[in-house]
Amino acid sequence: MNRPLTGVLVLEFCQFLAGPSAGLKLADLGARVIKIERPDGGDACRQLSIKNLFVDEDSLLFHTINRNKESYAADLKNKEDLNCLKKLIAKADVMIHNFRPGVMEKIGLDYQQAQLINPKIIYGMVTGYGNKGPWANKPGQDLLVQAMSGLTYLSGKSTDGPVPFGLSVSDIMCGNHLVQGILAALIKRAKTQKSVLVEVSLLESLLDVQFEVLTTYLNDGGKLPERSQIDGSAHAYLSAPYAIYRTQDGYISLAMGDLKLIAEVIQSDISSFYACESDGFDKRDEIIAWLGQTFQTAPTDHWLKALEARGIWSAAVLDYQEATALSAYQHLEIEQDLELGNGQTLKTTVSPIRIDRQKLTAKKAAPRLGADNEKINLAFELK
Amino acid sequence: MQALEDYLVIDFSQFLSGPSASLRLADMGARVIKIERAGVGDICRTLYTSNLKMNGESSVFHAINRNKESLAVDLKKEEDSEIVSELLKKADIMIHNFRPGVMERLGFDYDTVKKINPGIIYGEISGYGDVGQWKTKPGQDLLLQSLTGLTSLTGNATSGPVAMGLSIVDMLAGAHLAQGILACLYRKVIHQEGALVQISMMESAYDFQFETITTFMNDGNCLPERTEKNNANAYLGAPYGIYQTKNGYLALAMGSIPVLGQLLQCSPLMAYPESAQAFTQREEIKSIIAEHLLTDTTEKWLSILEPADIWCANVLNWHELMANEGFKVLDIVQEVEMKDGYTYQTTRCPIRIDGELLTSSKGSPKLGQDNQAILNEFIHLKTTANV
Numbered sequence: 045m046n047r048p049l050t051g052v053l054v055l056e057f058c059q060f061l062a063g064p065s066a067g068l069k070l071a072d073l074g075a076r077v078i079k080i081e082r083p084d085g086g087d088a089c090r091q092l093s094i095k096n097l098f099v100d101e102d103s104l105l106f107h108t109i110n111r112n113k114e115s116y117a118a119d120l121k122n123k124e125d126l127n128c129l130k131k132l133i134a135k136a137d138v139m140i141h142n143f144r145p146g147v148m149e150k151i152g153l154d155y156q157q158a159q160l161i162n163p164k165i166i167y168g169m170v171t172g173y174g175n176k177g178p179w180a181n182k183p184g185q186d187l188l189v190q191a192m193s194g195l196t197y198l199s200g201k202s203t204d205g206p207v208p209f210g211l212s213v214s215d216i217m218c219g220n221h222l223v224q225g226i227l228a229a230l231i232k233r234a235k236t237q238k239s240v241l242v243e244v245s246l247l248e249s250l251l252d253v254q255f256e257v258l259t260t261y262l263n264d265g266g267k268l269p270e271r272s273q274i275d276g277s278a279h280a281y282l283s284a285p286y287a288i289y290r291t292q293d294g295y296i297s298l299a300m301g302d303l304k305l306i307a308e309v310i311q312s313d314i315s316s317f318y319a320c321e322s323d324g325f326d327k328r329d330e331i332i333a334w335l336g337q338t339f340q341t342a343p344t345d346h347w348l349k350a351l352e353a354r355g356i357w358s359a360a361v362l363d364y365q366e367a368t369a370l371s372a373y374q375h376l377e378i379e380q381d382l383e384l385g386n387g388q389t390l391k392t393t394v395s396p397i398r399i400d401r402q403k404l405t406a407k408k409a410a411p412r413l414g415a416d417n418e419k420i421n422l423a424f425e426l427k
Numbered sequence: 428m429q430a431l432e433d434y435l436v437i438d439f440s441q442f443l444s445g446p447s448a449s450l451r452l453a454d455m456g457a458r459v460i461k462i463e464r465a466g467v468g469d470i471c472r473t474l475y476t477s478n479l480k481m482n483g484e485s486s487v488f489h490a491i492n493r494n495k496e497s498l499a500v501d502l503k504k505e506e507d508s509e510i511v512s513e514l515l516k517k518a519d520i521m522i523h524n525f526r527p528g529v530m531e532r533l534g535f536d537y538d539t540v541k542k543i544n545p546g547i548i549y550g551e552i553s554g555y556g557d558v559g560q561w562k563t564k565p566g567q568d569l570l571l572q573s574l575t576g577l578t579s580l581t582g583n584a585t586s587g588p589v590a591m592g593l594s595i596v597d598m599l600a601g602a603h604l605a606q607g608i609l610a611c612l613y614r615k616v617i618h619q620e621g622a623l624v625q626i627s628m629m630e631s632a633y634d635f636q637f638e639t640i641t642t643f644m645n646d647g648n649c650l651p652e653r654t655e656k657n658n659a660n661a662y663l664g665a666p667y668g669i670y671q672t673k674n675g676y677l678a679l680a681m682g683s684i685p686v687l688g689q690l691l692q693c694s695p696l697m698a699y700p701e702s703a704q705a706f707t708q709r710e711e712i713k714s715i716i717a718e719h720l721l722t723d724t725t726e727k728w729l730s731i732l733e734p735a736d737i738w739c740a741n742v743l744n745w746h747e748l749m750a751n752e753g754f755k756v757l758d759i760v761q762e763v764e765m766k767d768g769y770t771y772q773t774t775r776c777p778i779r780i781d782g783e784l785l786t787s788s789k790g791s792p793k794l795g796q797d798n799q800a801i802l803n804e805f806i807h808l809k810t811t812a813n814v
Contacts (some may be wrong), residue, residue, distance in 0.1 A: 048614035048622075061638075073610045094642055094662040095649075096703070108641040177756030183680075187659055188740035191669060191678035194748050198592030200582050206669050206676050206742045208659045209591045210580030216635060220602040225778040227609035228430035228455045232780070234616045236428065243779040251759050252777035253598060256443070256477075259490035261745055262760065262772040264479045268744055271592070278569050278590035281477060286569065288578065288588050295588050297573040299565070300474070325478040359570035361588045363650050364643045367576040372561035378633050379644065391644040393637045396599075396630035397607040400623050 045400045047074025052230065055080055055132060056113070057141035057153075059087045061186075061212055062170045062246060064109045065219035066140060070226065071112040072395035072404040075138070078420065079110065079411070080129065083117040086413040099390060102410065108392055110410040111382055117414030120151045128426040129153070133161045135424055138226055140168035144184070145175040159239045166229040168222050168242040175243075184246050186212040193250040198257065198280050202271040218249035257281050274332045283324030284331035288361055289339040295361035296344050298351075303331065309354050310347060312338040382409040429456025430780060434612070436520040437462060437511070438495070439535070441469045442476075443568070443594050444552045444628065445524035446491045447601030448608065452520065453494040454776035454785040460801065461492065461792065462511060465499040468794040482769040484791075490773050492791040493763050499795030502533050511535070513806055516543050519615075520608055522550045526566070527557040537623045548611045550604050550624040557625075566628045568594035575632040576651075580639065580661055584653040600631040638662075657713045664706030665713050669742055675725040676742035679732075684712055690735050691728070693719040758784060765790035 052075040056067040064079075064087070071077040081087050087110070093103035116132070118125040130153075133139060139158065141148060148154040155167045169175075172184020182188070187208055190196055195213075196206030225242035233240055251258065257269065260281060269280035276288035278297065285298040285306055298306070303324055307314040312335055317327045324331065339347060344360050351358040360366075367373065381389040395404040421427045434457040438449040446461075446469070453459040463469055471491065472484045479486040498514075500507040515521060521540060523530055530536040530551075537549045554566020564570075572578050572590050582589030607624035614620055633640055639651060639662060651661035657668035659678075666679040666687060679687075684705050688696030695715045699708060720728060725741050732739045741747075748754050761775045769790065776785040 046614070046618065046620070048610035069606060073606070094638070095646055096706070097642060097646055104642060104645055105638060108638050173753055174757050177753045178751075179753030182740070182753075183736075183738045185680045185738045187667065187669075187678050187680045188738060191676075191740045191742040192748065192753075194743060194745040195593075196669065196678075196742055197744055200586065200589055200592070204582070204586075205671060206678075207582055207589070207592075208669060208678075209595070210582070210589075210653070210658065210660055211635065211639065212660075213591075213595070213635075217598075217602070220599070220606065221777050223606050224451060224455075224602065224609060225780060227606060227613060228778075229780065230613045231609065231616055232428070232430040234613065241779075241781050243782075244777060245757075247754075248757055248759060248777040251757075251774055253593060253595070255774045256487045256490045257593065258745070259771070259773040260477055260479050260486040263481055263486055263489075266746065268746065275587060278572075279592050279594075283478070288569075288573065288590060290587065295573075297569050297578075297588075297590070299567040299569045300476070322478070357565045357567045357570060359564075359573045361573040361578055362576055363579050364576040364640065365648055365650065367574060368640075368643075370561070370574065371559050372555040372574075372629055375559040375561070376556045376627060376630050378630060392641040393633055394630075396603050396626060396634040397610075398623075398625040399607060399611060401625070 045402045047404065048399065049074035052076070052138065053136045054078070055136045055139040057139065057143070058170070059142065060089050061109060061215035062218045063140050063142040063222070064089070065216055066168070066222040066226070067113060068109060068111065069219070069223045069395065070138070072406055073397070077113040078416065079113050079115045081115055081117050081413055083119055083414065086115065086117065090413065099384065101412070107390060107410045111392065112406040112408045113411060114416035114420070115411035115413055116417055116420050126152070128421070130161050131426045132420070132424055133158055133165065136162065136165065137230070138166040138168065140170070140222065140226070142170035145171060145180050155241050163239055164233060164237060165239045166226055166233060166242065167239065168226050170218060170222055171243070171245045173247045174245045186214045186246070189214040189246040189250055193247055193254070195250055195254060197269050197271070200271065201275065201277055202273050213253065214246040214250045217253050218244050218246045221249050221252070272329050272332060274329050274336065276336065277332060284328045285335055287332045289336050291339050291344045291347060292341065293343040296339060296347050297359050297361055299357035301356050305354060306351070306356055309350050309356060310335070310338050377403055380405050381407070383407045384409050431455040431457035434458070434519040435517060436460070436522065437514050437518040439521070439523040439525070440552070441524065442471045443491060443597040444600040445522050445604065446471070447598055448550065448604040449522055450491060450494065451605045451776065452608070454787060457520070459495040460514065460797070461495050461497045463497055463499050463794055465501045465795065468497070468499065472794065481771055482765060489771055489791045493773060494787045494789045495792055496797040496801065497792035497794055498798055498801050508534065510802070510806055512543060514801070515540055515547065517805060518544065518547060519612070520548045520550065522604070524552040527553055527562045541621060546615060546619065546621045548608055548615060548622045548624065550608045552600050552604055552626045552628065554627065555629050556627045568597045571596040571628045571632050575629060575636065577632060577636060579651055580653070582653065583658045584655045595635070596628050596632045599635050600626050600628045603631050603634070654710055654713055657717055665709040666716050668713060670717050670720045672720050672725045672728060673723050677720055677725050677728050678740045678742055679716070680738035682737045687716070687737065690731050690737065691719060761786045763788055763790040766793065766796055
């Protein structure tokens, strides 16, 4: 397979997760991605570890996000380095950055100036909250954006207070949106032969993630979401039985479905709560609590067999050890080994996109800071 | 010009995953025709998805399917199937999210469609791929959250599994499908090649968790441990979390514990001078912070922490968010109009291209509303189709 972005050169002036996760997707799709990093330390994510896990000098986290890329160390405040970068920009297809508004203007690499260097450049920008208004200079950090976007009132129970998603969802969705915008820009540029500006922000990405429920809010007279009071409730806007239930030996989740049929299958009489479909919404909490009592009386497998036999959407709730043991996890080849260059390997995930029935595997591990300076200086005649 | 101007997308998908991808393509300028089952249509129009009906159909359907057309057909009828084939001959992109095997039976699987349109970009979303015993299981969002360990990351350690309260795996799969399709469309522009793009919700769910599952793979398969209180990320140390204050809540991301102790005038925090303690003793540190922040208002804490560049924020609900100038300047709400004149408000595409918002005033389609126009435009067969 000819990877779709073969021949595309991407310069990544990004740190942490949102921008670099976009760079990673583009790399797996076939682009050549060069991280432009400060000579003193580079991407701050190199030192940001979780559980103090490092691979050589850099954190495992950095390795996860920055595999399949090259690194070019340059000081944006040093004139000579900046000249080299300008030569590189002249030959690039795409550049992306996630500096706060104003920083690239000061350096002289904002969109207008980049266009002068390369009239066909695709210029991608990630901000926290857009580049105008009272929030433009606030730190674009995932938890803060979750807090400000209303997202924290959608998970957990009504008695929990705000509950954030336990992953950097704004960074990851924003990175995904940046990839979409850049790919659309590549298509557009192929026709116009002109530069394209692509802008995304963490806050807009989190509003987009909420587009279904926000549309409901915008048209129902502005009612705030009402989470259930019951343990295991899984969605503020969906009717019973949508929830996670405790069983005798674990947990089972039930998605949307025909309540009468479900009640019949698990032999739980819900007739005092449920007469018509709207009761699934109106009496959501009572029904979930009632079904929950039944589910506690037998193990997960017992319920799954009964429910699946009748085509009811249900699943066991698994932890990572159980989840990664599923045959589907193996069949989908979710893991790959990166080559660290010293005979050692590092396990991580593969791109989730399959093209022409092939996975977009890539063995290349994340680069050491400045690992590719010499090669890039030579190949692009920068010095 | 819009990036995808003049491209035609034929979309057989239902619910959220596939349709969220075609919505993105529509907002980028493509023409999207939904192929829907006559009489019923996309199940999302009616079933279980929202308590709010707008113009007779689910609010969720209207959010996902604006800016599209609808062709209602019965694919089991030969004449209708021929109509769809004619459309596919002229399409640039096709999308479906049926379970493996369904398109083979209907005669619209990739190998068949490729024969009538070798340049087509064919995108499909499954739950668990197309091999093995899982391939026929339902690919539904909550089930995927449950089966991939995602529910062990949100909420507190004492809460049991907690789902993320949105169909996040559907949206991720849709986002990845849009990426694959756009990348292959670019390849087609350059090399005139068609493509098959396949996404499974399970792979998308793990891509979302790539940081945490990679940690799991490399630290001896240790499971994530959420904190008992104020959990926001099982893998991060204190103060990362949301805390109650005297009059609301405060989100606190990073910050050295002794520095926080000084700024907040909370002396017990001075007992944790080593940065490693922020992780190893995070339960007790979080408890101290939680107790202390209750003693004053969110505004008071923000007025101390923000000037010191500590990453923190007020926690807003939608009323509060939308009343704020910081939200208004984003201009993210748009009004759209259906063919019958019904109007509603919804959000726009989150991407800006060349400084422009990708808005469109076109609302969602009524089932089959475009049948006649599409037939007139594309079909030159002398057909007596009932559509």
